[in-house]
Amino acid sequence: MGDEPVNVKEYQEMAKQALPKMYYDYFAGGSEDQHTLRENNDAFQRIIIQPRILVDVSKINMSTTILGYKTSAPIMIAPTAMHKLAHPGGEILTAKAAAACDVIMGLSFMSTCTIEEVASSCNAVRFFQLYVYKRREISALMVKRAEINGFKAILLTADTPKLGRREADIKNKMIAPQLKNFEGLVSTEVDDSEGSNLEAFASRSLDPSFSWKDIAWLKSITKLPILIKGVLTREDAIKAVEIGVEGIIVSNHGARQLDYVPATIAVLEEVVGAVQGRIPVLFDGGIRRGTDVFKALALGAHAVMIGRPIVYGLAAKGEYGVRRVIEMLKDELELTMALAGCPTLNDITRNHVRTQMDNHHCRL
Numbered sequence: 063m064g065d066e067p068v069n070v071k072e073y074q075e076m077a078k079q080a081l082p083k084m085y086y087d088y089f090a091g092g093s094e095d096q097h098t099l100r101e102n103n104d105a106f107q108r109i110i111i112q113p114r115i116l117v118d119v120s121k122i123n124m125s126t127t128i129l130g131y132k133t134s135a136p137i138m139i140a141p142t143a144m145h146k147l148a149h150p151g152g153e154i155l156t157a158k159a160a161a162a163c164d165v166i167m168g169l170s171f172m173s174t175c176t177i178e179e180v181a182s183s184c185n186a187v188r189f190f191q192l193y194v195y196k197r198r199e200i201s202a203l204m205v206k207r208a209e210i211n212g213f214k215a216i217l218l219t220a221d222t223p224k225l226g227r228r229e230a231d232i233k234n235k236m237i238a239p240q241l242k243n244f245e246g247l248v249s250t251e252v253d254d255s256e257g258s259n260l261e262a263f264a265s266r267s268l269d270p271s272f273s274w275k276d277i278a279w280l281k282s283i284t285k286l287p288i289l290i291k292g293v294l295t296r297e298d299a300i301k302a303v304e305i306g307v308e309g310i311i312v313s314n315h316g317a318r319q320l321d322y323v324p325a326t327i328a329v330l331e332e333v334v335g336a337v338q339g340r341i342p343v344l345f346d347g348g349i350r351r352g353t354d355v356f357k358a359l360a361l362g363a364h365a366v367m368i369g370r371p372i373v374y375g376l377a378a379k380g381e382y383g384v385r386r387v388i389e390m391l392k393d394e395l396e397l398t399m400a401l402a403g404c405p406t407l408n409d410i411t412r413n414h415v416r417t418q419m420d421n422h423h424c425r426l
């Protein structure tokens with residue numbers, strides 16, 4: 063392989079070479095048997111694109127808005143924790159790459175750069191991802207700081223009442239660094255000589271009692287729009303609409319929480335059908351190609367979020383690497399739209415893809 067990756071997947075190997083094993087395993091790993099981790103990727107490969115020919119594709123327009131904020135493409139950076147483990151520049155470099163590519167960034171609650179450092183580093187549009195701690199006042203303070211610092215939405219992660227069992231982290235005795243955001247509030251340094259220190263910290267801090275009724279609390283402390291991240295079923299999608307949040311994210315946390323849940327792309331259509339256009343449905347999990355973005359859009363996602371490839375780009379080549387990952391996905395999406403006969407995002411329809419379910423119905 064030459065030094066300059068030609069696709070997003072090649073950044074993973076570069077990141078593996080660049081990182082200590084403990085950190086690479088943390089970023090790359092899924093939970094338990096990693097069944098869902100494989101499925102998140104494999105399920106995309108079972109979806110076929112049905113292109114249209116003889117369409118004027120001399121101009122392709124990928125630009126859109128997410129919650130009213132302009133973006134050059136329906137591609138966002140997913141919130142992923144602790145970017146300084148990938149590169150000393152951390153989330154500041156990720157944010158600068160987002161700004162350079164004109165895409166929106168999700169900042170993790172567990173970021174290694176502070177909310178203020180990221181906010182003052184560039185003019186990227188940023189959403190803030192929230193975990194709810196047992197000490198709820200800490201979560202409330204983070205929401206306030208995000209709001210004051212110009213973050214535009216809260217991504218409430220709802221699939222993590224406890225941390226999934228990540229066996230590589232247990233074997234490596236994964237160490238969570240002290241996070242500057244929480245200085246003077248809580249220490250992330252927990253000594254669990256038996257296994258993953260991150261898991262030990264999570265079980266000490268996350269509030270597993272947080273439930274639907276507590277969305278009212280979140281609404282009472284912020285005016286920012288709230289998106290619920292981690293929806294995988296029709297039932298939960300309907301509840302989210304009924305409770306009045308501004309959006310949902312179909313996500314299985316990059317297959318790091320409950321193993322043997324479905325690939326996100328396999329449930330997207332069910333969730334979109336339940337929501338019936340009332341709120342935007344974002345999507346993440348396993349996107350590695352522009353064709354994957356196209357497939358998710360065809361199945362009804364308003365936009366997609368990218369997790370691991372961003373971290374791999376950061377680990378391999380810093381801000382430049384993150385930029386290249388986003389640019390490659392955008393270039394591939396643009397080419398896919400042209401070759402599928404879709405000059406605008408609105409031209410991408412359900413009929414542009416064929417799923418296994420469609421094949422099954424055909425045979426009936």
Ligand SMILES: Cc1cc2nc3c(=O)[nH]c(=O)nc-3n(C[C@H](O)[C@H](O)[C@H](O)COP(=O)(O)O)c2cc1C
Pocket residue numbers: 088089090102140141142143170171172191219291313314315316317318346347348349367368369370371373
């Ligand atoms: C290393 C890593 C850290 C993550 N940290 C967070 C986090 O702090 N908060 C969160 O809501 N999701 C987190 N996620 C999940 C991502 O937001 C996203 O759902 C997932 O990475 C998408 O799948 P992909 O990596 O296949 O693109 C993390 C994922 C990874 C791989």
Ligand SMILES: CCCCCCC(=O)C(=O)O
Pocket residue numbers: 143172193225260263264267268315318
């Ligand atoms: C206190 C919660 C720890 C979460 C760690 C970050 C994360 O979401 C991950 O998937 O890893």
